[in-house]
Amino acid sequence: MSGDRQAEPQIVAENLVKRFGSFVAVDGVSFQVGRGEVLGFLGPNGAGKSTIIRILCGLLRPSSGRALVAGIDVARDPEGVRQCIGYMSQKFSLYRDLSVEENLRFFGGIYRVPNSELPERMRFAISMAGLGGREKALVSTLAGGWQQRLALGCAVLHRPPILFLDEPTSGVEPTSRRRFWDLIHSLAADGVSVLVSTHYMDEAEYCHRAMLINQGRLIAVGSPQELKHSALGGKVLLLECESLGPTLAALAHAPGVLDCSVFGNALHVLVSDAERSLSELPAYLEQQHLRPDRLERIDASLEDVFVQLIAVDSAKQSAAA
Amino acid sequence: MFARIIPIVIKEFLELKRDKWARFRLIVPTLVQMLLFGYAATYEVYHVSTAVLDLDHSQESRELISRFTSNGRFDVVKVAQSQREITEAIDRSDAAVALVIHAGFAELLRKGQNAPLQVIVDGTNSNTALIALGYVGTIAQGFAQDYASDLAERVQGVRGMKQIQVTLEQRPWFNEDLNGRWFFVPGLIGTLTLVIIVNLTAFAIVREREAGTLEQIMVSPIRPAEFILGKTVPFFVVGLGEVALIVAVGILWFQVPFVGNPLVLLLGSALFLLSSLALGLLISTLCLTQQQAFSMNFFLLNPFFILSGFAYPISSMPQLLQWLTYVNPLRYYLVVIRGTFLKGVGLGVLWPPLAAMAAIATVLLTTSILRFRKSLE
Ligand SMILES: Nc1ncnc2c1ncn2[C@@H]1O[C@H](COP(=O)(O)OP(=O)(O)OP(=O)(O)O)[C@@H](O)[C@H]1O
Ligand SMILES: [Mg+2]
Numbered sequence: 001m002s003g004d005r006q007a008e009p010q011i012v013a014e015n016l017v018k019r020f021g022s023f024v025a026v027d028g029v030s031f032q033v034g035r036g037e038v039l040g041f042l043g044p045n046g047a048g049k050s051t052i053i054r055i056l057c058g059l060l061r062p063s064s065g066r067a068l069v070a071g072i073d074v075a076r077d078p079e080g081v082r083q084c085i086g087y088m089s090q091k092f093s094l095y096r097d098l099s100v101e102e103n104l105r106f107f108g109g110i111y112r113v114p115n116s117e118l119p120e121r122m123r124f125a126i127s128m129a130g131l132g133g134r135e136k137a138l139v140s141t142l143a144g145g146w147q148q149r150l151a152l153g154c155a156v157l158h159r160p161p162i163l164f165l166d167e168p169t170s171g172v173e174p175t176s177r178r179r180f181w182d183l184i185h186s187l188a189a190d191g192v193s194v195l196v197s198t199h200y201m202d203e204a205e206y207c208h209r210a211m212l213i214n215q216g217r218l219i220a221v222g223s224p225q226e227l228k229h230s231a232l233g234g235k236v237l238l239l240e241c242e243s244l245g246p247t248l249a250a251l252a253h254a255p256g257v258l259d260c261s262v263f264g265n266a267l268h269v270l271v272s273d274a275e276r277s278l279s280e281l282p283a284y285l286e287q288q289h290l291r292p293d294r295l296e297r298i299d300a301s302l303e304d305v306f307v308q309l310i311a312v313d314s315a316k317q318s319a320a321a
Numbered sequence: 322m323f324a325r326i327i328p329i330v331i332k333e334f335l336e337l338k339r340d341k342w343a344r345f346r347l348i349v350p351t352l353v354q355m356l357l358f359g360y361a362a363t364y365e366v367y368h369v370s371t372a373v374l375d376l377d378h379s380q381e382s383r384e385l386i387s388r389f390t391s392n393g394r395f396d397v398v399k400v401a402q403s404q405r406e407i408t409e410a411i412d413r414s415d416a417a418v419a420l421v422i423h424a425g426f427a428e429l430l431r432k433g434q435n436a437p438l439q440v441i442v443d444g445t446n447s448n449t450a451l452i453a454l455g456y457v458g459t460i461a462q463g464f465a466q467d468y469a470s471d472l473a474e475r476v477q478g479v480r481g482m483k484q485i486q487v488t489l490e491q492r493p494w495f496n497e498d499l500n501g502r503w504f505f506v507p508g509l510i511g512t513l514t515l516v517i518i519v520n521l522t523a524f525a526i527v528r529e530r531e532a533g534t535l536e537q538i539m540v541s542p543i544r545p546a547e548f549i550l551g552k553t554v555p556f557f558v559v560g561l562g563e564v565a566l567i568v569a570v571g572i573l574w575f576q577v578p579f580v581g582n583p584l585v586l587l588l589g590s591a592l593f594l595l596s597s598l599a600l601g602l603l604i605s606t607l608c609l610t611q612q613q614a615f616s617m618n619f620f621l622l623n624p625f626f627i628l629s630g631f632a633y634p635i636s637s638m639p640q641l642l643q644w645l646t647y648v649n650p651l652r653y654y655l656v657v658i659r660g661t662f663l664k665g666v667g668l669g670v671l672w673p674p675l676a677a678m679a680a681i682a683t684v685l686l687t688t689s690i691l692r693f694r695k696s697l698e
Binding site: 054057058059060061078079082083085087089091092093094095096097098102105106107108109110111112138 | 324325327328329331332335336339340532533534536537538539540541542543695696697698
């Protein structure tokens with residue numbers, strides 16, 4: 001628990017590969033998570049996020065590569081890591097017919113939390129989940145946000161130094177999601193290493209580092225700041241107009257435009273030179289009888305970065321195939 | 322050592338307690354099936370449709386036929402004039418049984434010789450046919466005896482009169498009406514318990530697999546043996562309750578006498594429950610979805626029933642099937658139940674089936690523990 005071990009990695013993945021038959025779900029992924037670090041896994045559906053997490057929990061064996069959790073090789077000694085990890089699977093997995101208290105007591109029991117400590121830890125989990133006064137409520141009667149926070153409470157009841165959270169905020173309303181991330185950070189502040197997956201791109205902002213995964217491969221990793229500044233390879237312009245479709249089609253062939261995508265009811269245009277495009281694009285669109293209402297430079301969001309990177313990567317993949 | 326069994330047991334009981342539908346499933350179908358089987362599945366047969374061909378036209382032949390119609394077992398639906406009409410009646414299923422009395426029947430009787438009565442049964446329902454055949458034998462024998470004593474009376478003083486022989490064999494178990502039910506109800510205890518317990522446990526693990534809770538359990542430090550045994554205990558207790566319910570209905574409602582030692586029955590039931598539970602849990606560890614578990618259940622339970630000696634005698638099965646019955650816990654439990662209920666025999670006689678069930682339970686439980694992997698592959 002000493003501060004000088006901050007650098008010592010708690011989770012190490014080296015060249016992880018997972019094949020299901022001939023299908024490659026995870027394709028040579030390597031990364032590390034330090035003590036007290038929150039690493040976010042981002043990627044579209046089927047990217048391989050859950051598969052990597054399951055390998056690290058010892059639920060799946062890697063086809064090749066190595067996974068070390070708390071210094072233990074997971075494939076060799078899956079039982080060795082069980083007591084050190086907490087896991088929230090993507091599918092909600094508490095007992096719905098049991099009350100809040102009964103679920104906590106059950107997980108306390110199978111992790112053999114000593115009886116002298118259990119009441120205190122249960123109180124902590126209940127207050128963390130914001131379920132004070134609802135201890136006797138059946139889990140099935142709780143709203144999504146509460147259920148997820150209770151699941152987190154159950155996962156940390158035995159005080160694991162390492163936490164795997166697989167899409168813990170999916171299907172939860174925004175304010176509850178915010179609260180959930182606050183909980184993750186308070187655990188990290190106590191030295192817990194957290195690997196958390198999400199498909200909400202904006203949540204990458206809450207991570208110390210974010211990893212972008214597409215089709216089983218790691219395509220970018222870094223702090224949110226690093227990703228916004230370096231990963232994109234261009235500048236972003238915001239374009240608002242009446243006819244999104246034709247404009248999108250026209251921009252695909254415009255000079256200096258690297259990429260273009262729809263964000264809400266506007267377009268984000270990736271260009272190599274912001275100043276030049278700002279002056280040249282209106283005239284180019286005018287030729288095609290299109291008139292933008294607004295065109296200005298904006299700071300790239302992580303979502304811009306990810307959408308762009310995934311589009312480029314997927315194009316590269318289908319070209320290779 | 323096995324400290325994690327307790328939270329599993331508590332959890333199972335709580336889930337069972339909250340699951341109203343499960344309680345309904347445990348009690349209502351059991352009672353319904355018990356009553357249904359107890360009443361419907363008997364060896365009694367009434368009102369068998371019968372065709373008659375009397376080629377003798379004697380007083381004796383008419384007397385014999387009237388004996389068939391007078392007791393409610395047989396209804397004469399056709400009085401045939403020729404052998405062909407008899408064949409037709411059977412072929413068209415108008416009659417299940419046909420009686421043919423050939424010319425010369427009375428003649429033979431008067432001479433004190435064996436008089437043949439031809440019986441044709443529709444073998445497509447062999448159960449009814451066999452039973453009906455038994456009644457025919459009984460009636461024919463009664464007729465022959467009465468005729469003999471009558472004849473003896475009339476030829477008083479003449480010695481050396483040969484007793485008229487009975488040509489059809491009589492089956493003793495059709496004589497006493499109640500015996501059928503006494504035989505059936507104890508057997509029901511075994512078959513109903515097997516179906517209920519295997520059904521209950523077969524879903525015990527698959528359900529958690531589908532719900533996702535199993536994945537949560539797999540990442541915990543729990544041992545496979547702790548998990549499996551934790552699942553066993555609650556269902557064992559529930560199973561004992563089921564057995565008690567069925568036994569109570571059998572004794573109190575159907576008035577089946579219980580002459581043996583209740584403790585021997587308890588021991589046998591416990592061992593049988595363990596084997597059934599272990600079988601269900603094994604199914605549960607083998608299946609990935611509840612749908613699979615359902616089909617597996619369906620596929621397995623019938624052979625267990627057929628190869629138990631409940632309805633079909635083991636001794637008349639082909640040798641290969643007879644060997645299969647040796648791994649069937651129901652076979653042994655039926656021996657224990659019938660032994661304790663009807664014969665009142667104790668451990669001295671019943672230890673081999675008890676030991677066999679203990680062995681089956683041990684093997685199956687061990688296999689499910691070994692089969693249970695804490696991995697998704
Ligand atoms: N047991 C399995 N057998 C075969 N294919 C599998 C198996 N598990 C996962 N896959 C496939 O591997 C790929 C990666 O799946 P995974 O669940 O890891 O994706 P994910 O990034 O978690 O996606 P999501 O956001 O939908 O949860 C998917 O194409 C999936 O269909
Ligand atoms: Mg997933």
